[in-house]
Structures are given as C-alpha cells and as structure tokens.
Amino acid sequence: MDTTTVPAKTTRLQRGIALYRDHADGIRFERGVWLVPFLSEETTVYEVRLGTRGASCECRDHGYRHVDCLHIHAATIAKAKTRECAGCSGRFRGRDLVEVAPDSLTFFEGDELCRPCARAHDEL
Template sequence: MAETTIPKVQHPSTRETAPSYVLRGLGLFELHAGEILASYQGGGRYVVPSGTEANGLYEVRVGTRPERNRCECRGFASHGHCSHVVAAQRAASRSDLCDGCGERVWRRDLVEVGDDSLAFFEGDELCRPCARDHGEL
C-alpha cells in the first residue's frame, strides 16, 4: 500500500507541459504586467506580487545569466526557481530602456529614431512621450 502514495512532484516525467511554477509565473505576468514593469528599480530588479498572499510582494533580480537570478521568496531559496522570477523575466524580455528618458517601457511602445534626428542616433529607441517631444512621431 505504501508504494502508491509517492508524491507526484518527485516524478516530473512528462516534459510536454511547462512546470507549474512557470505557468504560475506567466499567470502573474498576465495579471500584473503593468505593475511589474513600473516596479523596475534598475540593475535587473523588479517587485513581483505574490500569487498566493494578498499584499505579498517579492523583490526579484533578473540576471543576464539564469544563475544570477534571485528572489527573496522561500520557494526560490529551496528550489532555485520560482514563479516570481518567471514573471519578472517575461517583463524584462518584453521591455527595454528608452534612450531619451531612461524609463523602462514595453518594446511595442518604443519608437525607433530615424536618420534625420538631431538629438539621437539612428536606431536609438524612444518611448512615445520622448518621441513626441523630439518630433519622431
């Protein structure tokens, strides 16, 4: 009888679906994308809301390499990964810094500077308010 009670988590045999922490992280991103982006503190640091605790917030650091990722939650401490890092990584990969004001904005909201700009280099990317200020829109 005892053999039948082995916890499922010890057998991640199927790779067809993403691990649950990844799915939870993507869910967090969907729910809080704007908040996570606005929380950007420089140096790859974001604040990601907890998916389970109301008002819970975790400081996450997204490194240039996966082994540099950090989160202050208990899950990360014991497993080396968590949903908060997944959510922050998604926000990081979908956003970039404006070359005008330095704010972090969604890539889809960045405007590439043309070759006739006096204030910026061709190929610089500006957020919409900056682009408007400099006549790029």
C-alpha cells in the same frame, strides 16, 4: 474510474506565466530591478534581479530552495517582452516605445524612447 489522471501540480513556470498574463501592467523595471507584484496583494512587490550569474528574488521560495520561483519566471517573460529606452534605460513594451527621428542629434538611428523621454527630448 481512471485513476491515472491525477491533476498535475502546477509548476513554478506555469504560475509565473499566469502571473505575467494577469499582472503584466503591474510588473515594473526600476534601477536594474524587476518589481513583481504579489499574487494576492498587488500593492506589495518582490524585487527580482535577473543577473548574468543567475536570478534572485526576495521571496521565501527562492530564499530557501534556491529555485527559479514564479516571480523570476514572470520577470524573465517581462524582460523578453520589453525593450530598453535609450533615454532612461527603463524597459517598456513595444507599444509604449517610439523610434527616434532619423535626424536626431541626441540618439542613434533605431534607438527607441519611452513616451516621457520622447517628450522630454522633443522626439515625438
């Protein structure tokens, strides 16, 4: 028997990737804060802040060990995969954004809006 193949402990990054993969729709961005659901209880969320001076999370893993926990990793992935709405500054995935009309009087060419903002500004 080969004793060297001890299963590697999953890293926080791997768990963060899995969390994003399984719960991408549950990760939200509101008022500058990422809301990342618990793995076990999706109705509860951790608040994650991705600041220029480092990230923070409410969970104990981050609070005690000051490491990038799986929530921070999941939020970082969510940030990379989303873009900002020029209307409400919320972050959305590409398929949920629409580009403003080139002759828009309210926004700049190339700006993108989430669907509620696009409807509100008559840009759909």
